[in-house]
Amino acid sequence: GAGVSQSPSNKVTEKGKDVELRCDPISGHTALYWYRQSLGQGLEFLIYFQGNSAPDKSGLPSDRFSAERTGGSVSTLTIQRTQQEDSAVYLCASSPGTSGVGTQYFGPGTRLLVL
């Protein structure tokens, strides 16, 4: 597609359930990022994938959060045993380059509400 796409756009779940959020980056982009944005807050870095390298997971808030990227393209962010404080917008971004600083292009986000 022309841009980064994410699904679902909205997700409501009950506390304790697992959720999976999907991101399709821009075709050809080697770098993929996940961020979290709580209401009225800035974006919080979660995880970064670059090509076939081991992902940078330094931003994941707990071991309930995990992510994978299959075939260097689509990525899935999984939150296990969701808590109410996980409610936020989860944004995915991709960028083309492997060196230096690259402009990140964001998807529309998944709005997660944990009841």
Added chain:
Amino acid sequence: GQNIDQPTEMTATEGAIVQINCTYQTSGFNGLFWYQQHAGEAPTFLSYNVLDGLEEKGRFSSFLSRSKGYSYLLLKELQMKDSASYLCAVPFSGGYNKLIFGAGTRLAVHP
């Protein structure tokens, strides 16, 4: 550590000029980004400054002073559609492609 500060909210009048400031602290500097985010939408790229000075792009300009750890976004001829949050971001030290974002400045443009 790294830190970014920007005002929480600003208001301005249609047709006017507004300056949104951002101050940052980082141990290694690899440029500064400005993003625009309309309510309920994804952030979109506005500008990237790595050298000191003013870069103009249509109605929007971005300024950087590395020695002062300071940047601003200047919006001219404001339009109602410019009502949005403006996010300042810098790459993590040593991690060129991870961005640390400020909390954003929510700009309201009124007639």
